[in-house]
Amino acid sequence: MAKVFDFNKDYHSSANCDQNRVVHFDLDITVDFDLKQLSGEVVLSFERLSSSDSLLIDCRDLDIVAVKDELDNALEYQLVQVNDALGQQLSIQVGTQLNKVKIVYCTSPQAQGLQWLAPEQTLGKQQPYLFSQSQPINARSWIPLQDTPKARVTFNAKVSVPKQLRAVMSALNDPAIADDGVYQFTMVKPIPTHLLAIAVGDLAFKATGKRSGIYTEPGMLERAANEFEDTEAMMQVAESLLGEYAWQRYDMIVLPPSFPFGGMENPMLAFMTPTLIAGDKSLVSIVAHELAHSWTGNLVSNATWRDLWLNEGFTTYFTNRIVEAVYSKEQAELEKMIEYGRLQEELASSEVSSQTLPANVQLGDPNLAFNRFTYDKASMFVHELESRLGRDSFDIFLRRYVEHFAFTAITTETFMEYAEQTLLIDHGDKISAHELHEWVYGTGMPAWFKAPTSDSLNKVDFALSEFTSGIDANKLAIQDWRVHHWQYFLTQLPLVLTTEQLDDLDTCFAFTQSSNSEILCDWFRVAIRNRYQKVMQRLTAFLVEVGRAKFVRPLYLELQIAGMNSQALAIYQQARKGYHPSLRFQLDKLFEQ
Template sequence: MMFARILGLFPLALLFPIAACGSAGDAGGTAAAQENAVSIFASEEGVDTHSYARPLEARVTHVALDLNADFDAQRMVGTATLDLEVAEGAEEVVLDSKDLEIREVVNGDGETLQWEMGEDSGDAHGAPLTIRLGGATRIKITYASAPGAEALQWLEPEQTAGGETPYLFSQGQAILNRSWIPTQDSPGIRQSWDARITAPRGIRVVMSAEMLTPDGEPVDGEPGRLAYRFKMDEPVAPYLIAIAAGDIAFQQLGERTGVYAEPSMLADAAAEFEDLEEMVIAAEALYGEYRWGRYDLLVLPPSFPFGGMENPRLTFVTPTVIAGDKSLVSLIAHELAHSWSGNLVTNATWDDFWLNEGFTVYFENRIMEAVYGTEQAAMLADLGWTDMMEDVEAVGGLTAADTALHLDLDGRDPDDGMTDIAYEKGAVFLRTIERTVGRARFDAWLRDYFDRHAFQPQTSAGLLSDMRANLFEGDEADRIGLDEWVYEPGLPENAVHIQSNRFRAVDQAIENFVDNGSIAVINWPEWTTQERQRFLNGLPRDLSEERLETLDESFDFSEARNSEIRFAWLKLAIANRFDPARDSIEEFLLSMGRRKFVAPLFEALMEEGDWGAPLARRIYAEARSRYHSVTTGTVDELVDTGDD
């Protein structure tokens, strides 16, 4: 394996001299972080098979971008200057790239360096960009992204809320940022960064970093453009470098919190997220200082493929979370929690994606409990358990390899590991530990864990070692069965299932409605969104058309503003081939590109043969150009053209 070959070349004692990075004041912390990083890169679990990088030879430590956002050509064009840590005797650095047009590479003195683009993998991994260093520790790459760069979505004005200004946004997770930034695109290779981005006047640029020129500044010789500058001093995983540009306004929410959105959406967004500062305070009370300065949200156009993306300082959010009643803000708690689990301590490779998401789901639930109460948190945890079990069945049942937390994704797209198993089984694992050792001791350990591993990568093996050394007493680790939880498929018998007392009444209402069809048993006005989800998802998939008509006429499901309720209803309608819902299905799928909603609905339509497949093909033919590549990459495999 690669790590064995590298270790043979470079003994650990010679790798990355400590004096080469950090200031005198932080030399101790920097030395510890570097030692930890080197030991992870040299371990079997720390080898990232989704990156061409060889970090034990040469590693990117800082990225400086100077790019023009060319909306006409739909390309980012300019330079990336990389600072490197280079091991003694190393002669080249290997970067990740995907369809980049490399025009020139020079060293810090402007002297041309030799480079070679390797063979493209033909999939998400792209191609290795190998640069001969000739002793250089700083290199400058002049390049352009491809018009179809997978991380970037360029929207026409009519695809935005305002309808007058084009829009650009990026989505880098898991390995898409290599399509617009030539760097080592591995979550374990943390990099600080800065950027100067120019864009046409009237288009505001924001990024996931400190915004040094929020209103832009003139560009010499280009009166029609403004430049925006950004700085991220802390090292982050490269997938967290994010950009958006468009008609973007801002409203302050708290001392260090606020929301960005298109002007027509700003008031609704600010009202929905008015508790943001309170969430940050609750999170800090649980697990320590928020270390990123500001915590702002950016509400993106509806084609954004995820519910949210935890880019540091600036979480990207789908507009589908704006329900008008703050009922879906657990998503915001989730993205905020990533400021500790994922951004502060990051999975070293995508095989350990659960280290980001399992911890975050657990932390999210604790934030929701602190801000909105124990029962609200219990309902969310119970729904999460159901989602987990559905994904278990989807990947082949409890014996399937992909139900383990630590995965083997070698040769696969890391996106394959982004299932509710990573999220919810990971959270259940932590709840099981909490139940064993007690909440007070677990909280003390987790807070200390975030402090000790701040701004560092982590592996499953490293986590379990830390737990054994710093958390457990006596035979607690053996009683929990740590290795079984992390490395074996299935769900151990000691799994803690948080069950909501309020769901008992909902389940009784389901039974009564199925038996007699009366809506009198449904306490819809008093139910929370989570109770309503439980009801719709709990109904049998073979309801009569009369029963479905009664539900839709009584509660107007086909026009529901709440995206989770609309989604749950449409899944039920498709399973029953309910013709009156066809217009609602089409409108919903054309109105947004959130993969969580889009992919299951297209899959359900295709499963309904002559009733659903033609509708799916017709809708997707119109919708595909509106979706981000993250969404189309999934839906393309679900919707066939019907040409066979």
Template sequence: MRLLALTALCLTAAACTTNGPDHADRMISPILVTVEARDDYTFAKPEIARVTHVDLDLELDFRAQSVGGTATLDIAAAPAAEEIILDSNGLQISEITAVDGTHLAYTIGATVEGKGEPITVRIGEARRITIDYKSAPQADALQWLAPEQTAGGEHPFVFSQGQAINNRTWIPTQDSPGIRQTWQARITAPAPLDVVMSGILQGEPIDAGGSRRAFSFEMDKPVAPYLIAIAAGEIDFRALGPRSGVWAEPATLDRAAAELVDTEAMIDAAEELYGEYRWGRYDMIVLPPAFPYGGMENPVMTFLTPTFIAGDRSLTGLVAHELAHSWSGNLVTYASWRDGWLNEGVTSYLENRISEVVFGETRAAQERALSYAGVIEAVEELGTQAPETTLLTPEALDPLNYNSAITYDKGALFLHTVESIVGRERFDPWLRSWFDRHAFEPATSAMFLADMRANLIGDDRALEQRLMLDQWVYGTGIPANVKRPDPQAFATSDAAARAYLADRTLDARAWQGWSAAEQMRFLRSLPEALSAEELALLDRTLSLSTTGNNEIKFLWLEAALRNRYDPAVAQAEAFLSTVGRNKFVEPLFKALVDEGDWGFPIARRIYDRTRPSYHSYTRSKVDQVLKVKD
């Protein structure tokens, strides 16, 4: 039996004091100070003093590639608290004052690699403080793009990526997922650029002088700090429905809007399953290719990679995933990075359920089968006893360096298994009630299992044994009760794969009629070793190098580079020059590096040219592959 906590303290508005004049009625979520809720990646001590609201007044400086201005913080603190500790990573502080103008003493501690440095402010009686600061150039959270790196080629662009702990490079606050905060912002940018944020736009932009415009935003619900996001550039808006729309560069907008026509149907499906969508609007922005992830679930403004645009809506499961975060991750957020599955695994389960409603059981079953195969492959590679295969990341491991097949897919597989045992008629109401009970609060694995035991299992000991909850969350490998996918989900493409293995038979017409999931399944079934003749036949017959589906193109390039297929080198270089999504970039460079004398010089040459165009996250990953030092 695992011990839930050594200490269980709750810091709420009732237990603390705050003198913010306009924010007394805001929701303030609790901080759980427990063994499982402890965040090793913040310097903050939220049980003593915590940030409850952030008010930003910032200027975007594209020439200096920096943001600067003020951040005013509302603080909830224990009566005897004399100081508050904030997170920073390279922030340049000019001064810190109380609301009455009194200068407050502060110290900036030594830098801790991978974490930044603490800012300790002597607040005394102050419960609202203002920090005058600017971000350092090359702040990890911000990607500044020159005009030539955009689709339009005329104006610069900037976007942020705060998760996991990068927002401390541009916002002085307590950068920890359990320290939820409301926020508002006034941002100025040079005309004609538009600014979007992960909050609700307040009115129209106004003239700020000097050919600049000011944009104001508000998020009146407490969110994890990593969810404060910003983007600015030459972007236009297209409505998709009464509460949804998409921003994108003008050259991308038509294709993006066409790909996203199912958005309102997804919102409706999610609400039917998991309750009210509580964020008002659901808008998205399709960013330039340098964005390092598939998507980022920033509230009211999901950030998306352009690589999801396939022309046939086959990759819009990504949108279902980011939308699902509106419940799992944004509404109820893990308190610690060690509970990554509690955001991503639960969200991956919700994504599949939403896809089933909108796109049908066949597509959902195929996506579940792909997910299951990914878990099996990861566990076989890592080992069934490897601590990396647990859902709750053990203390000895870095939770920011996770295996996505475990965090996302094993987490989803856990919930599919529970659902299959208890039945949807019981499981769906329980999961919906979990979101209701813990809305706008941080949570832990222990809380999740305790809630399941109290409100789903009850006193049914036989059911408890069948579910194997602790084995799933705290154990390694895959528990014996796992829900296996429908063996017929890929009957057609699996038969084609067997035929190919037997006599290299390929049917181009059948391939064209398959779903994207079936095509990916077929490509993943190919032998590791393929001759140049076999690769040429595959490409010629299935048009792999010219596909508009980036998931398919990636699998093709990975197989081709793994087999030193010279015609694919130019294709890979073109792909790596226009795509910054780390899911594709890092593995392709690794495929080249793994080929030694043939591949490493190619990788080195391509990376020397493309590295400046990648986000800092992608650069850090590829640097490790090539062992590059700045």
């Protein structure tokens, strides 16, 4: 018998936030690079929603030194292992009167939410570096808290670091503050715990607008600021679509290459990978994506990791709108085509039962929710809503949706109820309840779905036809191609190519030496499946240098599928120590399998 799930329950948290919910914390920690440890205390303030006399907290590999009340009286507590994925549950006896507890603790050097870099792993090579990655459930590895999107929190933080370094957090950061080793932060808007973030290193700052700027290592600052100089224009477009920006500032930090994501939408300080800095702004849609999360994801959040599509689908659509307004309709169409290409690949390679918008991860790894269905199938759904309603009517719906659920976490079912009360009443002649349910709960793509098109790709299709019919690469018409044309070209090449064809492509277009990580990764996949050994030295260097999961996982998988297991393992053994702990955790499982 299939298990019946309570879709209001977050199965990836052991906290009792529906009984006693933490709403604020005061953090005081010291960063010790020698010990690779955060140590200090956190005071959790909670609301009582029931008569429960226990406060249940999520932890992972934390050393709990003491638990006290406001008067420093010891409280009875118990720390028990739940499982490897969820970590531990800290149960604190809070009686019937307390609404604050103090937890004295320190982190493990192996904390999955923290990466400690030695100086030689940084650009400057002089100072160590620390950064966090809390999403999806790793905040509990560096702060004991109720680690669920349902428990939004405000916070104050005091962070003590070595005096030559700067600390920044997902809060209001002041670049003018003196580097005295002690930094104070305040977040006055309630945020989900997976958006808690910290970074410490040799950081410089440059403004990109009156309310935006870049933090990064000094040696990368000018390149990063130039690449992301359109941030303010993006903010203005986003506000015109979804209303006033609620977070005061939109600063970004460009992290070392081991950062496992393209970007992370931490409020007031979005984290970015340096692989976006291509020198031509061709990859800055990630900046637009993380900015778009300021509305869809940070304001309106998923209640559980099953509901991730509510964050990523709407944000991927919203990103496309920003790109269209700031750059061009052609670029927006091309990016939509690339999205659909990724989706087609996952449709062909995944189990049909997993091809719904809600991710079936209640009892599994929440990282598995980050797939092409929660991003690109969900985005195609939102694009179809716009097409059915018309852009003007859909924009009204979207703005009202964000305003209605601002600063709350919702489930898929909450969204469906809202859509039935708004979309189906106001626009019942344009979309039916059956069609709405088929998009959200149905597998694959709806039978009536029409794939996106772009006339801009006709020239690429012609070049592909010419190449596959035997025309030499140097005779192909590739004038005025954008990065997205090249991505499409690489992903649409035949699965099987000869060594002579691969030599011809690489000699003519120098794919192996590309400085654009997206193109390089797509080329590597073509080369690996055809066992083209001439890329192996560059591929090894790339996998050792870059820790972005979007590139790393598919490349190792491609190596395994091609029967190059020993080479894949040899590269991984060399590269593993440079990857973020959360990525190591996933790749260890991959190689065990």
